[in-house]
Amino acid sequence: MVWFFGVATLFSLVAAWGRFSFLYAYLYYDLPYFSTIRNPIKFLHAFHLCWIILAGFGMEAFYRCYLRQPAKPADGKMLPPANWWQKLTGFDKIFSVGLIVTTGAALIGWLLFAGSKKDFVEYLTHNGFTDDLPARLASGIAAFSIQEAAWFAFLLAASAGVVIAGVAGGWTGRRIWIGWALLCAIMVFDLGRTDLPWVRYFDYKQKYSMNEITKFLAEKPYEYRVVGRMDPHGGYDLPGDGNFAATIHWWLENDFPYHDIQSLEIDQMPRQSYLEGSYLGALTPPPGSPADVALSARLWKLTSTRYILAAAARLPDLNSIDPAHAPFRYVKRFNLGYKPGITYPQDAGDLVPEIRDDGADALIEYTGALPRAKLYSAWLVAPDDERILGALRSPQFNPDLAVLVSPSTNQAPLPQPGTGAGGDPGTVRITDYKPKDIKLQASAKTPAVLLYNDRIDDGWHVWVDGKPAPMLRCNFIMRGVFLSPGEHQVEFRFVRPLGTLYVTLATMAAGLLLGGCLVVSHFTGKPFGRAIPT
Numbered sequence: 001m002v003w004f005f006g007v008a009t010l011f012s013l014v015a016a017w018g019r020f021s022f023l024y025a026y027l028y029y030d031l032p033y034f035s036t037i038r039n040p041i042k043f044l045h046a047f048h049l050c051w052i053i054l055a056g057f058g059m060e061a062f063y064r065c066y067l068r069q070p071a072k073p074a075d076g077k078m079l080p081p082a083n084w085w086q087k088l089t090g091f092d093k094i095f096s097v098g099l100i101v102t103t104g105a106a107l108i109g110w111l112l113f114a115g116s117k118k119d120f121v122e123y124l125t126h127n128g129f130t131d132d133l134p135a136r137l138a139s140g141i142a143a144f145s146i147q148e149a150a151w152f153a154f155l156l157a158a159s160a161g162v163v164i165a166g167v168a169g170g171w172t173g174r175r176i177w178i179g180w181a182l183l184c185a186i187m188v189f190d191l192g193r194t195d196l197p198w199v200r201y202f203d204y205k206q207k208y209s210m211n212e213i214t215k216f217l218a219e220k221p222y223e224y225r226v227v228g229r230m231d232p233h234g235g236y237d238l239p240g241d242g243n244f245a246a247t248i249h250w251w252l253e254n255d256f257p258y259h260d261i262q263s264l265e266i267d268q269m270p271r272q273s274y275l276e277g278s279y280l281g282a283l284t285p286p287p288g289s290p291a292d293v294a295l296s297a298r299l300w301k302l303t304s305t306r307y308i309l310a311a312a313a314r315l316p317d318l319n320s321i322d323p324a325h326a327p328f329r330y331v332k333r334f335n336l337g338y339k340p341g342i343t344y345p346q347d348a349g350d351l352v353p354e355i356r357d358d359g360a361d362a363l364i365e366y367t368g369a370l371p372r373a374k375l376y377s378a379w380l381v382a383p384d385d386e387r388i389l390g391a392l393r394s395p396q397f398n399p400d401l402a403v404l405v406s407p408s409t410n411q412a413p414l415p416q417p418g419t420g421a422g423g424d425p426g427t428v429r430i431t432d433y434k435p436k437d438i439k440l441q442a443s444a445k446t447p448a449v450l451l452y453n454d455r456i457d458d459g460w461h462v463w464v465d466g467k468p469a470p471m472l473r474c475n476f477i478m479r480g481v482f483l484s485p486g487e488h489q490v491e492f493r494f495v496r497p498l499g500t501l502y503v504t505l506a507t508m509a510a511g512l513l514l515g516g517c518l519v520v521s522h523f524t525g526k527p528f529g530r531a532i533p534t
Helices: 002-016 023-030 040-068 081-087 090-115 117-125 137-167 173-198 212-217 244-258 274-283 293-302 312-319 385-393 499-524
Strands: 225-227 305-311 328-338 351-355 361-366 373-376 379-381 403-405 426-434 437-444 448-455 460-464 467-469 472-474 478-483 486-494
Touching: 002 023, 002 040, 040 137, 040 173, 090 117, 090 137, 117 137, 137 173, 212 244, 212 328, 212 351, 212 361, 244 305, 274 293, 274 385, 293 305, 293 312, 293 361, 293 385, 305 312, 312 328, 312 361, 373 426, 373 437, 385 403, 403 448, 403 472, 437 448, 448 472, 448 486, 460 478, 478 486
Parallel strands: 225 305, 379 403
Antiparallel strands: 305 361, 328 351, 328 361, 373 448, 426 437, 437 486, 448 478, 460 467, 460 486, 472 478
16 A cells, blocks of 8 residues: 555656656546646645555554564564664665665755855845845745745654654654654644644634625625626726726625625636536637627626626726617726725735725626516527527627527427517516525516526426426526416525435445444454355
C-alpha cells in the first residue's frame, strides 16, 4: 500500500504540472474526459488525498518495522542507547544519513536566504511590490518568506530526529508512547501554525448587513433576477469608480446568496451543460466580440432579469434598443463609500452604496423583462432546438405574445392554440415559494401554456390541481405546463430520483454486514466461509 500510494502521489503531482510535464500529451490528448479538465492544477486534490493516505500507511509501516519489533544488530545483542549509531545497518543507516544531510542543507539554505533579505526586498521592489505602500509589501513578503523557511528547517530537523531515534530503537517498550506523542505534536503544531496566516475572521452580520440596494432587491426576489454585466461570460460594466466591479462581484457571491437574491451570474457554475452552453451561446456575442446591447436585452427579457447593476452613464446606451418606449430607467443611483466604523477596508465587503441623485453607479430596471410566471394563449411547437434558438435570438419573435415549446418534452400531444390565440390568457401569481417547491395560482381564460422562467431538469415535476401533469420544455430551457380554462393550483416540485441513494444504502449495509462477520469471527475464533486446504 505504501508503494501504491507513493506512485499515485507522484503521478498526481506530475499531472498537476500540466503542459510542463511529459504526461500532458498522453492525458489530455489520448485519453477521454481528461480534455474537459480546464486546469491541471486540480490534480493537487488527488495529490493531497494520496499524500494523507500515504502518511497513514507510512506510520503503520514505521510502527511495524521499528516500534513494535525493532531491528536488532547482526549478532543479536542489544546495544545501550549511547551506541544508537551502531544499531543502524544497511538501508536504515543510508536513510538516516540522507535525513541528516537534507536537514543540514535546509539549515544552510535558510541561513543563506536570511542573509540575502536586502537583495530579496530590492528584487520585489523592482517587480511590482513597491516599498512605499502603507503595508510595505516588499519587506513584509521577504520577512514572511524567511520566517516560513526557518520553520521548515526547524520542523524538518525535529521530525528527522524523532524518526532516526525510532529507527535506532529509541522508542520501544515503555517509551513507545513518547515517539507517537512527539510525531503527533509536530504534525498538529505544523498544520495549525501553517493555517493561521490564511485564516480571516470577520463579523458576518456586519459584512452582510443590508444596504439600500440589497434591501430593495430582497423584496420578493423570486419574481425577478439581477445581473452585474452585459454578458455572463464577460467582464463587469466598469464606471469611473474603480471599486464598482469588486463590490458587485462581492455582492453576487456573498450578499445575494445570503439574502436569497437571485441572479443571472454563472460565476459558481462548475461546468455548463448542453442546455446552458447552447442557450447562452445563442444569446451572447462570440468570445472576444464587443458587447451587443440588443442581444443582452433579449437575454435579460427571456430570463426575467429585471434589474441591472451598471454605470449610470450606460442608461442612454441601453435605451437605444427602443428609444420610443425607453424600457430602462433608474431605480437608485449611488456612489461607494465605507461602512460605518470602517477606516481601512479589507475587501469590497467593507464598502456600502451611498444613495445620490448624481451617483456614478446605478441600479437600473428593465421594464421589458418577462415576469417569472406568465400565461400564453399562443404557442409554437418548433421541430428542433436549432430553430428554437434561432427564433429566440431573432428580433422578429416577440416573447411577450407567444412561447416556444420543444416537441421532445411532450408526454402527451399538445393541443393547437384556440381561436382566441393572442388574446387575454388570464393571470398567474406565485403564492408560495421555496427553492424546491413553488406553488402558483392560475386563472386561465383560454387554453394556455404556463411558462415558469426557471431551468428545466429531470428532477422537476409539476402537479395541476393535485394531479401529475406533463412537463413542457419552453423557450429551450425553461419549465412549463399546459392548462385548460379555469382556476388551477399549480405546483412545481423538485424530487431527485432515489436510485443512487438506494445503491449507497445497500453498500453501507453490506459493509456493516462484513464488519460484523469479522468481529464475530475474531471473538469466536471461527472464521466465516470455507477453509482453504494447505
